Amino acid sequence: MPKKQAQILIEVIIGILIIGVAFGGSFLLISTALKGQKGSFKRDIARSLLQESQEVLRVLAIEDWFNVYDKRETGKYHFEKNNGKWEIVPGEGLVKVGEESYVRYFEIEDLGNPLKVKIKTTVKWEHGELSSETMLLRYQKEESWAQDDWSGGPVGVKVVSWEESTSTFATSTNIYYSSSGIITLRQP
Amino acid sequence: MNSKKFYFFLISLIFLAPAVLALNISSDPYDHWAWNDDIGWIDFYYDNIEIDFSQLSGYASSSVGIISFSCDETGNPDGENYCGLSTYYVKNDGEGNLSGWAWNDKIGWISFSCKDETGITDYDVCATSSYKVWIEKGDDNKGHFRGWAWNDKVGWICFNCVDIELSSNDSDYCETVSDFEVVTDWIPPQYTTSGEILSLIIDTETPKATLTGLVWKGEVPTGCDVKFYLGSSDSTDPDSFAWTGPYGYERWESHPEEPDKWYEVSIPDSDLEFHNKHRYLRYKIILKSDPLQLYSPKVEKVVLLWMK
Numbered sequence: 402m403p404k405k406q407a408q409i410l411i412e413v414i415i416g417i418l419i420i421g422v423a424f425g426g427s428f429l430l431i432s433t434a435l436k437g438q439k440g441s442f443k444r445d446i447a448r449s450l451l452q453e454s455q456e457v458l459r460v461l462a463i464e465d466w467f468n469v470y471d472k473r474e475t476g477k478y479h480f481e482k483n484n485g486k487w488e489i490v491p492g493e494g495l496v497k498v499g500e501e502s503y504v505r506y507f508e509i510e511d512l513g514n515p516l517k518v519k520i521k522t523t524v525k526w527e528h529g530e531l532s533s534e535t536m537l538l539r540y541q542k543e544e545s546w547a548q549d550d551w552s553g554g555p556v557g558v559k560v561v562s563w564e565e566s567t568s569t570f571a572t573s574t575n576i577y578y579s580s581s582g583i584i585t586l587r588q589p
Numbered sequence: 590m591n592s593k594k595f596y597f598f599l600i601s602l603i604f605l606a607p608a609v610l611a612l613n614i615s616s617d618p619y620d621h622w623a624w625n626d627d628i629g630w631i632d633f634y635y636d637n638i639e640i641d642f643s644q645l646s647g648y649a650s651s652s653v654g655i656i657s658f659s660c661d662e663t664g665n666p667d668g669e670n671y672c673g674l675s676t677y678y679v680k681n682d683g684e685g686n687l688s689g690w691a692w693n694d695k696i697g698w699i700s701f702s703c704k705d706e707t708g709i710t711d712y713d714v715c716a717t718s719s720y721k722v723w724i725e726k727g728d729d730n731k732g733h734f735r736g737w738a739w740n741d742k743v744g745w746i747c748f749n750c751v752d753i754e755l756s757s758n759d760s761d762y763c764e765t766v767s768d769f770e771v772v773t774d775w776i777p778p779q780y781t782t783s784g785e786i787l788s789l790i791i792d793t794e795t796p797k798a799t800l801t802g803l804v805w806k807g808e809v810p811t812g813c814d815v816k817f818y819l820g821s822s823d824s825t826d827p828d829s830f831a832w833t834g835p836y837g838y839e840r841w842e843s844h845p846e847e848p849d850k851w852y853e854v855s856i857p858d859s860d861l862e863f864h865n866k867h868r869y870l871r872y873k874i875i876l877k878s879d880p881l882q883l884y885s886p887k888v889e890k891v892v893l894l895w896m897k
Contacts, residue, residue, distance in 0.1 A: 466896075467797060467866075514858040515799050515865035516896065541896045543801065546791050546870075549890040560790045560825050560869070567789055575784030576876065586780035586876050586885035589684045 446498050447524040447531040450505050454480065454522045455535055457487045458507070466539045473509040473518050480505075501526060515539070551578040612639035612647070613774040615731065620772035623734070624753075627743035628652045628696070633771045637663050640724065640732070640775045645679040645687065653695040653743075660692075685724035685732065685777030696742045703739075722748055726776045726883075734771035778882030783875060790825055791870045791893060799896040800864035803854040803872060804841050806890040812879030813886045817854050819893075821867035830871060833860040850889075870895060 457480055462469045472478060472489060479494025480487050493506040503526045510519040516539045523532040546563045553568035561567050570578070577587045614621050614633045621634035631651040638647035638658070646659040648666060657664040658679045660672040679701050680689040688702035700706060701722045703715040722736040734748035747753055749770040750763040759766075800821045809815055818834035838852035856864065864870075870893055876886045 512858075513862060515861050516801070539799075539896055543894055544793065544798075544897045545892050545894050546793075547890060547892040548788065549806075551786065556789070558790065558825075558827055560792050563791055563793050569789060571787040571789055571871075573784065573786040575781040576786045578786070582889055584786060584874075584876075584888045586784045586878050589778055589781055589882075 443501060443526050443529055444531065446501065447503060447526060447529065450496060450498075450503055450524045451522050451531060451533050454505060454507055454524075455520065455533075458520055458537060459540075461487060461489065462537055463540045466541055469509060469520075469537060470515065470518060470539075473511040475509075477506040477508055479507070496524075550581050551576075551584050552581045554578065612637060614638050614640075615772035615774070617772065619768050620770060622769040623649075623738075623746050623748045623771055624750075624767075624769060625651075625740075625743050625746045630769075631656060631746065636666060639663075640681060640773050642681060642683045644681055644689075645691075651693070653693055656691050656693045656699065658691045664692075681724075683778070687722040687724070691738075693740075696740050699738050699740045699746065701738045720745075724773065724775065724777050726779060727772075730776065730883075732773040732776045734773070776881065776883060778878075780878040780882050780885040782882060783877045785873060785875045788872045788891075790827070792825075793868055793870060793895060793897065795897050796823065796868050797866050797897070798868055798870070799861065800856065800867065800870050800893070801861070801896055802856050802894050804844075804851060804892045804894065805838070805854070805888060806847070806851050807886060807888040808850065809886045810879060810884035812881075813884055814875075814877040815886045815888065816875040816877075818873040818875070819854075819856060819864065820871040820873070821864040822869045823867050825869055830869075831863045831867070832873070833863050834873075835875065864895075 458469060468489060476491065477493055478489050478491055481490045481494065482488070493504050496503045496505050503524050505522070505524045507520055507522040510521065512519055518537050519534055520537050521532060521534045523530065544563065548567065548570075550566075550568040551570050554570075555572050556569045557571055559569070559571065568581075575587045576584055578584045616634055621632060623631040623633065625631065629652050631649050633649050635650045635655075636648055638645070638649060640646075644659060646661075646663040648655045648657045648664055650656075655666055660670070660675055660677045662668045662670050664678070665671060675692075677690040677692055677698075679687055679691055681687055686702075688705055689700075690705060691699040691701070693699065703718060703720050706714040718739075720737045720739055722734060722738050724732040724734055727733045736748060736752060738746040738748070740746065750766070750768055751770070754760050754762045798821075800819055803817060803819065805815075805817075807815070815838065816835035817838070818832050819836070820830040820832040822830040833856065836854045836856070838854050840848065841851040841853040842848050844851040872891060872893060874888060874891070876888070878885050
């Protein structure tokens with residue numbers, strides 16, 4: 402009989418071991434999954450913060466292009482809300498979302514063209530960092546001023562408003578301008 | 590001079606003429622003759638006659654022998670250079686106005702402008718008779734000799750029947766008597782080689798304007814050119830303007846109605862910085878004719894563009 406009892410004991414121990422391994426593995430899996438979900442959540446938040454940053458910059462550039470353009474190649478900037486309006490402030494900014502803290506900033510790269518700049522935005526959090534680069538274009542309306550008559554002749558240095566038309570010009574050499582609506586070379 | 594006589598003279602000259610090499614005189618039967626009441630027809634479709642921007646060279650044929658238009662060998666049938674004796678030639682001022690002297694052994698000097706005699710005579714010849722010979726562009730795009738030359742022995746030499754009509758009361762002379770003239774492929778320039786125009790100062794009324802380019806309407810005949818300079822400044826002082834260019838142009842395909850007449854001038858990215866935050870704008874246009882100065886570009890409208 403003692404031989405049968407010992408067999409039962411071994412079976413129980415093996416059973417406990419199997420159950421232990423199974424539970425341990427499940428716990429490890431669940432724990433890893435939870436950690437991954439948390440990391441992914443932070444990444445999603447960071448992505449949203451990047452997107453928000455780009456949209457705010459676009460709005461500020463439309464309001465006044467030079468809000469953005471004049472800050473190119475001058476280091477890091479972030480946004481702060483003041484009286485309900487976004488403002489661009491030097492340095493890195495801290496954004497709290499729930500219990501988590503994120504550092505957000507952007508840098509403006511000069512492209513040698515006053516009509517566009519490149520924006521590099523970065524969001525950092527504990528154990529993570531996300532950044533993106535976008536082109537920001539000047540959105541101001543294009544204005545124009547036209548001249549289709551030079552028959553008034555030369556008048557030297559004179560300023561005319563863009564809302565006015567004129568048939569005069571400053572100076573000319575060898576230009577025939579007397580016919581309304583056209584200029585050509587003068588005849589010898 | 591009636592037409593029958595003219596034809597007889599023409600045919601006889603064809604048979605008597607040496608090797609004809611008139612470099613840019615018309616070979617059309619009526620288009621290479623001048624007339625003098627004493628010596629009759631003078632044939633310009635003869636030997637090495639050429640008119641260019643500076644002079645008439647070669648020699649013409651007449652009843653008193655050849656008439657030389659230049660002292661050098663091109664003006665003399667024997668190939669001798671007589672310039673050591675007298676540096677005569679018929680000058681073209683580049684615009685088709687002829688002056689100076691031709692030579693014939695029998696009748697002597699032939700003057701192509703009353704101004705030639707200034708300093709030679711003791712009175713103002715032009716005040717008495719403002720004769721001259723010139724070349725004008727015809728509707729056929731050829732150069733037509735006009736006016737009168739003078740010789741002390743035989744008098745006036747006429748280069749175009751139209752001038753006989755103008756100096757007489759016979760307004761049908763060319764049609765009823767003789768439709769003669771001297772015609773050349775050389776055409777006097779119709780336009781100066783280049784010209785430029787500078788605009789007024791345009792105030793955009795914003796200190797943050799950025800000049801971005803220009804569109805314009807006009808025509809650029811083959812061989813002609815148009816260039817643009819664009820300027821901007823934050824003050825009205827002309828010396829403070831930053832200028833970039835010269836810029837060419839491209840067709841402005843997107844113009845809805847007249848894409849073949851509109852062009853655009855884009856400021857390259859590298860130059861835009863010069864026009865940033867400048868309230869005052871200007872443009873300068875340079876027009877250039879074709880090499881023969883027969884055509885000119887036309888500008889009908891200029892539109893400056895900027896960001897406010």
